[in-house]
Amino acid sequence: MTTIDVKVLDPRMADQLPAYATPGSAGLDLRACLDQPLELAPGQAALIPTGLAVHIGDPGLAAMLLPRSGLGHKHGIVLGNLVGLIDSDYQGPLMVSCWNRGSAAFTVQPMERIAQMVIVPVVQAAFRRVESFEASDRGTGGFGSTGRG
Numbered sequence: 513m514t515t516i517d518v519k520v521l522d523p524r525m526a527d528q529l530p531a532y533a534t535p536g537s538a539g540l541d542l543r544a545c546l547d548q549p550l551e552l553a554p555g556q557a558a559l560i561p562t563g564l565a566v567h568i569g570d571p572g573l574a575a576m577l578l579p580r581s582g583l584g585h586k587h588g589i590v591l592g593n594l595v596g597l598i599d600s601d602y603q604g605p606l607m608v609s610c611w612n613r614g615s616a617a618f619t620v621q622p623m624e625r626i627a628q629m630v631i632v633p634v635v636q637a638a639f640r641r642v643e644s645f646e647a648s649d650r651g652t653g654g655f656g657s658t659g660r661g
């Protein structure tokens with residue numbers, strides 16, 4: 513198990529550090545540290561604090577923020593940036609852009625679980641400039657070049 517430093521920015525999160533809900537969970541639920549309910553009109557997005565800061569510290573790791581499937585599918589509550597990427601050297605407050613992509617208003621309740629965070633491995637690459645690539649089977653074909661279905 514990898515250990516990541518976390519700061520509690522909102523005292524309500526002191527006994528709710530990120531934790532896997534089941535032994536096989538990939539995601540860690542993040543909560544909306546709001547003082548009052550926040551209504552999101554259809555199409556509206558809001559940046560919501562999670563009450564936490566994390567410092568991943570290892571350039572070989574990052575965190576990705578993803579929607580919770582129930583909120584996204586049933587209520588249209590996804591992320592305004594579609595996916596949040598947390599750099600390993602970021603030390604600021606962990607924020608969630610909550611976007612109501614649905615057609616009905618949705619009220620986010622204080623401390624409700626609004627998104628999930630996945631810790632993922634990252635490969636940092638160096639780029640070597642070349643004039644031509646070694647031939648590959650695909651070559652330059654893309655964007656449907658192999659057919660639709």
Ligand SMILES: O=c1ccn([C@H]2C[C@H](O)[C@@H](COP(=O)(O)OP(=O)(O)OP(=O)(O)O)O2)c(=O)[nH]1
Pocket residue numbers: 577593595596597598599600602605606607608609
């Ligand atoms: O959903 C998110 C996305 C990002 N961040 C934080 C952590 C991340 O490391 C930092 C920068 O994110 P990103 O690089 O995606 O945003 P940017 O618009 O490129 O900002 P910057 O110029 O600061 O890199 O913002 C969050 O708290 N939540």
Ligand SMILES: [Mg+2]
Pocket residue numbers: none
């Ligand atoms: Mg950036």
